[in-house]
Amino acid sequence: MTTSLTDWGDVHPTHRYAAEVATGMRECCEMEIRACKRHLDDLKRQATEDFPYVFDESRADRVFDWFEKCCRHVRGVFSGQLIELLPWQKFDLGCVYGWVHMETGQRRFRKAFHLRARGNVKSTEMSGLALYGMCADAIYPPGDPSKRQFEHSPEVDCAAVDKGQAKRVWGDAREMGLKSPEISKRLRIKRGYIEHETRGGLLKPLSKDTKNKDSGAPCLVVIDEYHAHPTSEILDVSYSGFGKRLQSLMQIISTAGKDAENSPCKKEYDILRKMMRGETPMQDTYFVMIRELDDGDDPHDESLWPKPNPVLQEDNAYSEELRKQIRTEHDEAYSSGDPDKIREWLIKRVNRWQADSENKFMAGIMDKWKALAVSREAFLALVRGLDVWCGLDLSKRIDLTGDGFVFKLPDGRYAVTAHGFMPEETAKKHEHTDRVPYRSWAADGWCTLTEGAVTDYRFIKTHIHDQEISEKWKIVEIDYDPYNATHFAQELEAEGYQLVEIRQGVQTLSEPTKFFRELVLTGNIVHDGSPLLTWCLSNAVELIDNNGNIKLSKKHKDDSQRIDLIAAIINALARAMLDTGPKKSRYETEDVRAI
Known part of the structure; x- marks a missing residue:
């Protein structure tokens, strides 16, 4: 497949966004620019001996349609309305779900790491994907949907650091399923469990308190707020269950956090930044999208806030309200002079990692x-x-x-x-x-x-x-x-x-x-x-x-x-x-x- 980036009317949304970022049309951070250039470079080398993957637009469009025709907002002013994906979301989702093996159609990416600031629809996106994993995720040879196969007895885990947070993630997916007629007719949604009407399976919460964490065969694992995890146990146990399905996927999503020296999320972040910079070999099955302020950026400069907050790239009512809220929290934190409030704002609103204590002996070195x-x-x-x-x-x-x-x-x-x-x-x-x-x-x-x-x-x-x-x-x-x-x-x-x-x-x-x-x-x-x-x-x-x-x-x-x-x-x-x-x-x- 060849793609012309000059004929904008024919360019897939995933490619279009990548080109806009790569050519400087959008204000983005270094890591996002590298992710977009990686996608464009992969398009040039697809279906080769060294890179046996192709971008199947039908697979990307399938997940777009799932959100925009089946998934509804569960909170806020848009509650009950169908979700309309933003361009940056179509890039992320298109990459993760559109790249497949050129012969088998198995999904290329086995892991995806998403780091972005608070308020950028992380929960909504992951809830929709959890439901997609239960209802609609399928495998078929590139360009041939007629041979579509669904997973029998699909398993989707909503994983978090503790039982309460895991149930919150699971609860958001449950609420979205109940509010969406197109989804609720496919699933049996009860107070304590969610299963497919005909294919069985289970969508369940997972935390360190869950018994028999290592006994599953997940199709999809959503690791929520990885920055809060004290160890990589949940990630490691979940990933060890891969191999029992043809195209298992782990979606890791988080903001930055505190305890920058000991956090397993920060360690993963450091490893992935080196990979994206070419300092270590590229892992072809790992998708990375880190949205943050770049080193040297002024956190007080509002024009740079879209880097960690991709919602602010768009001109709509939600982005306007989010910008106001970020500005209010910024002014309150810095006028208070309270280091804890300032650190919290830097972490949650502009995605900058912070030491968990102001007086750490080796802070920064x-x-x-x-x-x-x-x-x-x-x-x-x-x-x-x-x-x-x-x-x-x-x-x-x-x-x-x-x-x-x-x-x-x-x-x-x-x-x-x-x-x-x-x-x-x-x-x-x-x-x-x-x-x-x-x-x-x-x-x-x-x-x-x-x-x-x-x-x-x-x-x-x-x-x-x-x-x-x-x-x-x-x-x-x-x-x-x-x-x-x-x-x-x-x-x-x-x-x-x-x-x-x-x-x-x-x-x-x-x-x-x-x-x-x-x-x-x-x-x-x-x-x-x-x-x-x-x-x-x-x-x-x-x-x-x-x-x-x-x-x-x-x-x-x-x-x-x-x-x-x-x-x-x-x-x-x-x-x-x-x-x-x-x-x-x-x-x-x-x-x-x-x-």
Whole structure:
């Protein structure tokens, strides 16, 4: 199939929108421009050996007709009226549903990631698609609707972070089905379930509380507000059910969010932006549409608001009301001076990711930290035989505890690594409360799960000793937080180690804490990429006194976002930074054979 973009009357709405964006006729962000150019480039290479897909206009038109002839608005001033798709929606839907395999007709895209600001009809769109998955989604060879096949016993999951949100998504679809005569005659819609009249199946809510999450064979999974998901569990479990159907599809939809360092949605977002920029290989079966303000855009400039709010591209009553609401919230947030309100506006209205706390220690520079990592093998080769300061942060015996190691490299840089310890019996529980994979990290050697229900400090002592012997490190001293450590410190001292107590006030910790951040900012620190250390670092909040002194803390004492490993490193750095110059390792000054 060839497409002429000059004959506008014959151009499919999907292609027309792509051309308008690609040629600058619409105000769009970088990621949307790249998505449109990707579509146009794919049209040029379709039905080739390297790209066995074609754009089937009938498949795209089928989903357009579903919305505009069957689906009705369920709330607001348009309630009860048939939905009229906007040009940008026809692009998104056309791409996801129009691209198919050139021989089988199976849908090309298995995943679709949609990121746009609040108020841009996410719920309406996903509700209509959930119902489409139950009633009308079909497969047939390109251009031959006469051979159309529907899924027997279709399964559609409306997935969200918790039961309440999942039921809300499901409830919107239920309400839309009830208000649409064309849909309600196809479905059996009850208070607690939705099934097809003749083909069975089920449209159901799905959350972390759902039992037997991994027992289905979904045709369609809608992941709602992915930014709010603390882990990728729902996405991963749902995706693992693919393969039982011919063209299962996952629609991931969200705004930006908080907790930009730990969010699985933010991680997915970062990966996909690199892919769209050509920094990583393109995944041909993953559709990506990220609508946001670009880096450097002024969030106060109303002319740029259509970038994250595609509804504002159109001139209608709804777009006018949405613009007024965004402007009102903007003025209220910035006139209040309340950082929380400002962050909320930036997240929800212009789709900018924010740290979940204004005083995060590493806010804005976690990417710099991650870029300073080297492989574990390279790290060990770099520090082998060097002097090292060992820091200890001993928490409650049922929680995470850690030792940290700080080296001064010959070139003036610092190198740091750390190791965690946790009771094996409580690791599974902590995986749920802390939302991180302790057991997987233990299998990879980043932490040790000690036997029983409490941490056995003998494992820490063994770890310190083994590092010194196997890696030929010379431990200058062990610098420890005295809390919970008096007896353990005495045992270490009895074994010949030099022990230094590090008081935990800002007077002691402020300088090494500030120095650590300075090392990251200047690129004068290297680490081994420990995901556990990086997680602890991303959790750290800084407490500031009236004199500008700082120390690290969790948000509150019972918080599950732990910081123990970075606390151990700061204890060691407090002493290492005072050292007047690099000392030669005893392996350089003594006969190695005599050691």
